[in-house]
Amino acid sequence: MTDCCIIGGGIIGLSIARELAGRGLSVRVLARDASRDTASWAAAGIFPPAPDFAAASANDRLTAYSDRLHRSWAEELRAETGIDNELGQCGGLHLARDDRGVARLREAQSSWHSKGTRCDWLTGTDLAIREPALRAAVEQGRLQCGLLLPDEMRIRPPQHLEALKQSCRMRGVEIVPAAEVRAIDVADGRIEGIRIARSGGGLATETIHSDRYCLAAGAWSGDLAALLGLHIETRPIRGQIALLRLPEQVLTRVVNVGLEYLVPRDDGRLLVGSTIEDAGFDKATTPLVIERLIAFAHHVLGPLPGAVLEQSWAGLRPGSVDGRPFIGAAPACSNAFVAAGHFRAGLHQSTGTAVLLADLMTGRTPALDLAPFAPGRRPEAGSPDSVQAYLARAAEASAG
Numbered sequence: 001m002t003d004c005c006i007i008g009g010g011i012i013g014l015s016i017a018r019e020l021a022g023r024g025l026s027v028r029v030l031a032r033d034a035s036r037d038t039a040s041w042a043a044a045g046i047f048p049p050a051p052d053f054a055a056a057s058a059n060d061r062l063t064a065y066s067d068r069l070h071r072s073w074a075e076e077l078r079a080e081t082g083i084d085n086e087l088g089q090c091g092g093l094h095l096a097r098d099d100r101g102v103a104r105l106r107e108a109q110s111s112w113h114s115k116g117t118r119c120d121w122l123t124g125t126d127l128a129i130r131e132p133a134l135r136a137a138v139e140q141g142r143l144q145c146g147l148l149l150p151d152e153m154r155i156r157p158p159q160h161l162e163a164l165k166q167s168c169r170m171r172g173v174e175i176v177p178a179a180e181v182r183a184i185d186v187a188d189g190r191i192e193g194i195r196i197a198r199s200g201g202g203l204a205t206e207t208i209h210s211d212r213y214c215l216a217a218g219a220w221s222g223d224l225a226a227l228l229g230l231h232i233e234t235r236p237i238r239g240q241i242a243l244l245r246l247p248e249q250v251l252t253r254v255v256n257v258g259l260e261y262l263v264p265r266d267d268g269r270l271l272v273g274s275t276i277e278d279a280g281f282d283k284a285t286t287p288l289v290i291e292r293l294i295a296f297a298h299h300v301l302g303p304l305p306g307a308v309l310e311q312s313w314a315g316l317r318p319g320s321v322d323g324r325p326f327i328g329a330a331p332a333c334s335n336a337f338v339a340a341g342h343f344r345a346g347l348h349q350s351t352g353t354a355v356l357l358a359d360l361m362t363g364r365t366p367a368l369d370l371a372p373f374a375p376g377r378r379p380e381a382g383s384p385d386s387v388q389a390y391l392a393r394a395a396e397a398s399a400g
């Protein structure tokens, strides 16, 4: 019997486990899939600049809170495990190819300014000076102008995940691999036990007992929450990524064009992403999309002699209807908590989610009001951060 049992070994589950174990609790993590098969491993690792803490939306406050924590977590993780998650403020460029893109950048600029974020308008000439690899695209009219966000950061997700795992183990967390939750036994408004099957164990299940439980199973959380009588939608939204190895790095900053981006790595690799696809739980890559991503890299950077496609992969983002994650106590189950539905920002918001949820699970008052994230809320559609809004943007981009 542990104090806490976390369902899910992605960035959200591991971050919560690390935080709880750091507060002296005994913690077990149930992880069905290998790290590589999680959205967390698949992520690009872009952290847009954190908005001013007093910024209007609850999501923005969670991001700002998490952003600060990431800086201290990166140092702690390096000191504890020796793993550098490569968190760094490289800055980001947001570029426009055409007049529609320019109009979007104008809107984005006023939105960033209203959130107190540093954001400078760059002409094509300015762009070519800041990032010489963009010069040809500017001169040939493929890129018009852009915004420079000096506070944009990047992190390397596989390293961060591995550092979290090691830190968890050093704090005494038991991570149970290949353990799939099949059923949840609820009696008198409490979880009594969780039935799991281990891979290779056939139909046999074993029951796990804990004082408190947290559901952090990414895109699969909705189905598991239903076992608690809780309706939360965590719709899987596929994102594909291509990783190129270049003879030498050509970019210094993250480059964003609409929904697509280029993320330079210090070792010369260039990550090219991504898509917003409604493909159910299918996380296969598709050759056409990978070709399209590579074409995007060439559109921005030109021919890239010597570049090799090293790997490609896809992950399933857990999307929520109103664009806000579900963080809090499950309404009808006194020892159950939820942390799921972080969609495109789960890596960024993981530290804040972990600290706030650990506060709640240990009876402390969280530093942020968690009401907007309540798992029992009725999410309203229409938010620009929602799954629907992003699917519409993706459809518009592929049509135009």
Ligand SMILES: Cc1cc2nc3c(=O)[nH]c(=O)nc-3n(C[C@H](O)[C@H](O)[C@H](O)COP(=O)(O)OP(=O)(O)OC[C@H]3O[C@@H](n4cnc5c(N)ncnc54)[C@H](O)[C@@H]3O)c2cc1C
Residues within 6 Å of the ligand: 007, 008, 009, 010, 011, 012, 013, 030, 031, 032, 033, 034, 037, 038, 039, 040, 041, 042, 043, 044, 045, 046, 047, 179, 180, 181, 182, 216, 217, 218, 219, 220, 221, 224, 238, 239, 240, 241, 273, 274, 275, 314, 315, 316, 317, 318, 339, 340, 341, 342, 343, 344, 345, 346, 347, 348, 349
């Ligand atoms: C292509 C792509 C790019 C992204 N880029 C960024 C980015 O730049 N910045 C950013 O902040 N975010 C980004 N994201 C989003 C981010 O990756 C996700 O929001 C985040 O990883 C979600 O983490 P999670 O732990 O909730 O889910 P996951 O990482 O998917 O983990 C879910 C866990 O639950 C386990 N599980 C599921 N069902 C069961 C079960 N029945 N029993 C036991 N365990 C179970 C799985 O095995 C897994 O361990 C990106 C995502 C993708 C796909």
